Amino acid sequence: MMGHWLIVPILLPMVAAILMLLTTRMGRTVERSISLLAMLGLVAVSAVLLNASLSGDYQVYALGNWVAPFGIVLVLDRLSALMVLLTSVLALFSLLYACNGQDREGRHFHVLFHMQLMGLNGAFLTGDLFNLFVFFEILLIASYGLLLHGGGPLRSRAGLHYVILNLAGSALFLIGVGTIYGMLGTLNMADLAVKVAQAGPEQLRLIHISALLLMVVFGLKAALLPLYFWLPGAYSAASAPVAALFAIMTKMGVYSIIRIFMLVFGIEAGVLSNLAQPWLLPLGLVTLTLGIFGVLASRCLRKQVAYLVVVSVGTLIAGVGLLTVESMAASLYYLMHSTLITGGLFLLADLIARQRGNVGSELRVGPTVTQPLLLSTMFFIAAMAVVGLPPLSGFIGKLLLLQAAVQQPSMVWFWSVILIASFFALIALSRTGSALFLKTDDTATTGVRTGRVSLLAVTALLLSSPLLAVYGDVVSDFTTATAEQLMQPMQYIEGVLGPQPSSMVNSMGGEQ
């Protein structure tokens, strides 16, 4: 049994953040040490949780010992364990990178960073819809602070848009949650799944509307069409370690879509089953297409990477929208790959920008970087991975996705959009590479050489791609097991609420 381990990923960052606030006067070295120590602890705890989830059992932690439908529960399954581990690995290297001095450009960077981790972990672990809202708000308010970290007019403007959009999104979230509670009288996700299947015909329309409202909100977080316009501005304005951490924030929206629409409105939800199916695939493919246009049109490396995040979200949502075990497994593999690689790319873009003097990350003629061989090799590897060229993980992820789409009615669309998009991404990134490293003028470089710690952080994130490829069989076995677990919402319900009366199981099974 896991005992109290389940709440540690939420408590540890919170305690660390409070400790850092209390020791502000003891200097910034103390702050950094606490922050890094807590981060290492978080990675270790996440690994323990992932290990516990391998058995396939649902670990349930009832907060305050209130039993399931009445109190709030934390639920650990393979998906949430995977997301928590992915978050902490990405966060560890972003934090390491921030220790090159960017954490000192403003106040309380580490405090906000850990508060954001607390919100992310809580949102991944919670089994309650309203609690999900609360953790969303925690991670959002920390992200507002992080986005503005360092200051400047560009960040103020991007921050204003980001905050206003997300506040409007929160209002919609609450309307959705309120309607669902008014109709079904519960907010526990497992209990909701049971109640949705039993809903009377007069309730169906309102439940349907509120489910789609929730999809709009999660689509806003995931930067799905037509709600992605905030992302390129916000991500390219944020400082590099913050942008790298934000790579997991869009995946937070994808996670919520998977969680709610596989469990509550999944295959056993009676009349409302597979409610998201008509929406996800087309929206994902169109988001992917528009993201690629953004990648092609960007005149700045940071903006280009931000659009690559949009592309990865589009690919993921399209994969999830196929709603088969294979496609879900492939999407989860692609999710891991794209989160770590886009995070690494944000950091790499910052390394390159710092060595190009005044030109920064803009794609125009500028001075040669101080360490051309090193940075161009790193950029080459990252670009290969993100475009999906063999032998790196992007290739395997896309291959798995394409295989999953074989014999689906939407195969033609899926294959052509993904393949053409990869081709255009290849063109755009080749052009970027030549603009950055080949078209240089003779002005002397003013950039500084990169410190070892920053280099280590970026290398580690980029190394994830070959590692995901080498251990591809282990990882894809795990994602397949995760997808199979997601496809059996009844197990989640029984894991949280205990055994259900068999008559109901039959009636739910019969309605499929």
Place this chain on the structure above:
Amino acid sequence: MEILISTAIGFLVACGIYLMLRARTMDVVIGLTLLSYAVNLFLFASGRLTSNAAALISPDAAAYADPLPQALVLTAIVIGFGMTAFLVVLAIRAFGDLGNDHVDGEAGK
């Protein structure tokens, strides 16, 4: 009472959306505040409207008021208040950084 509450929510939402679509930051802030008031009322009403009903179990209560939406709305009010305070500070900061109060930071449009 149902008609009164629902018209009030609808009116607040309409005013909130109108103000949010304006291009000045303070208008948007007030619009978001009105919208969050409407949402809070809506959340409160999702537990059904009752008057003079007990929220706690007592042997002689004829009907009960649902206590959960009251707890939810309390949480939502606190979060909304914090977010609004943050947004006001951010709007002032943006005014200082950008020199005007247009949401896109460009005056005269």
